[in-house]
Amino acid sequence: RNLKIISSISAMEDIFETLVQHNCSWLKGRFTFYKYQGFWNSKDLLEGTILAQQNFKAQPSDVLLSSCPKTGTTWLKALAFAIVTRAKFDDSTSPLLTTLAHECIPFLEKYDEETQVIQKNSGSPLVATHLPYASLPESLIASNCKIVYIYRNAKDVVVSYYHYLREIQKLSMEDAPFEEAFEDFCQGNSLYGPYWDHILGYWKASMERPGRILLLKYEDLKRDTRNEVKRLAEFIGYPFSVEEEKAGVVENIVKLCSFENLSSLEVNKSGRVRAEGQGATENRFFFRKAKDGDWENYFTDEMKDKLDKLMDQKMSGTGLIL
Numbered sequence: 001r002n003l004k005i006i007s008s009i010s011a012m013e014d015i016f017e018t019l020v021q022h023n024c025s026w027l028k029g030r031f032t033f034y035k036y037q038g039f040w041n042s043k044d045l046l047e048g049t050i051l052a053q054q055n056f057k058a059q060p061s062d063v064l065l066s067s068c069p070k071t072g073t074t075w076l077k078a079l080a081f082a083i084v085t086r087a088k089f090d091d092s093t094s095p096l097l098t099t100l101a102h103e104c105i106p107f108l109e110k111y112d113e114e115t116q117v118i119q120k121n122s123g124s125p126l127v128a129t130h131l132p133y134a135s136l137p138e139s140l141i142a143s144n145c146k147i148v149y150i151y152r153n154a155k156d157v158v159v160s161y162y163h164y165l166r167e168i169q170k171l172s173m174e175d176a177p178f179e180e181a182f183e184d185f186c187q188g189n190s191l192y193g194p195y196w197d198h199i200l201g202y203w204k205a206s207m208e209r210p211g212r213i214l215l216l217k218y219e220d221l222k223r224d225t226r227n228e229v230k231r232l233a234e235f236i237g238y239p240f241s242v243e244e245e246k247a248g249v250v251e252n253i254v255k256l257c258s259f260e261n262l263s264s265l266e267v268n269k270s271g272r273v274r275a276e277g278q279g280a281t282e283n284r285f286f287f288r289k290a291k292d293g294d295w296e297n298y299f300t301d302e303m304k305d306k307l308d309k310l311m312d313q314k315m316s317g318t319g320l321i322l
């Protein structure tokens with residue numbers, strides 16, 4: 001298997017040479033995206049993506065957590081992890097207290113032998129990805145495993161995305177103009193973008209495969225956390241019993257995974273994930289404001305009209321409101 005992976009890596013340079021590139025001018029050219037199967041990706045994540053596409057063996061019992069970046073991935077991962085491990089841990093022993101949620105669940109784009117071992121030994125069915133639906137490993141589709149997809153209002157996504165990439169690249173707001181990031185996003189030039197195509201891929205799949213794909217909306221999860229968490233637990237096959245509900249297990253999970261709690265933990269204030277490469281990041285970057293409507297602090301009226309119109313047009317006929 002080692003040989004197979006090494007030969008894939010050497011072939012990867014050839015693949016990169018054939019891909020269209022985009023250099024983000026608002027990030028001072030520090031981040032290059034590669035267009036792969038219609039969506040933008042970074043070099044680091046693309047290597048893992050290709051390995052996962054070639055080698056990942058899904059089980060029908062797997063549960064895939066998917067999202068475009070900055071739509072609530074960290075929250076979804078924490079909630080799903082707390083739900084599936086609640087028989088093993090409670091809110092005082094959960095690994096979420098000492099480990100960033102992203103590190104509790106194998107990530108397809110970081111697919112390697114270590115990841116496979118972690119997944120096998122964890123006893124958890126969860127696997128995570130930012131990949132668009134059409135790029136998922138074939139075995140994932142063939143396994144018919146369940147998929148949970150989270151999405152969020154595009155205006156808040158672009159603001160969250162702007163700060164996240166800017167912070168990773170250690171650029172001030174003066175050095176990384178929001179207007180340019182906004183234009184790039186509207187042209188579809190964002191990591192794992194175009195954002196609307198990412199959503200549409202999962203939406204279409206959810207229509208074709210009823211009961212296998214749950215679409216969750218960040219704003220609904222904020223507005224009605226308890227019921228959405230119950231819906232999530234039921235969908236992934238870990239429903240809360242009446243006794244658990246009476247004992248406050250749902251509330252405890254909601255509290256454990258709340259922004260206020262997770263963002264105040266030492267690991268999420270001072271820890272680091274992915275120490276090297278373009279995606280090197282500090283855990284605290286995953287926890288910013290978690291507010292609906294923060295876009296109002298950044299958008300002009302023209303920007304609002306432009307993105308609203310774009311999303312209305314792209315989402316028309318889906319019933320999804322962003």
Ligand code: A3P
Pocket residue numbers: 067068069070071072073074075078156159160161163257258259260262286287288289290291294
């Ligand atoms: P903001 O930048 O608007 O604050 P992702 O996890 O997909 O990277 O998305 C990050 C966004 O989710 C950030 O939004 C972050 O603050 C918010 N977030 C992180 N953890 C959260 C939680 N437990 N509950 C609600 N929102 C959370």
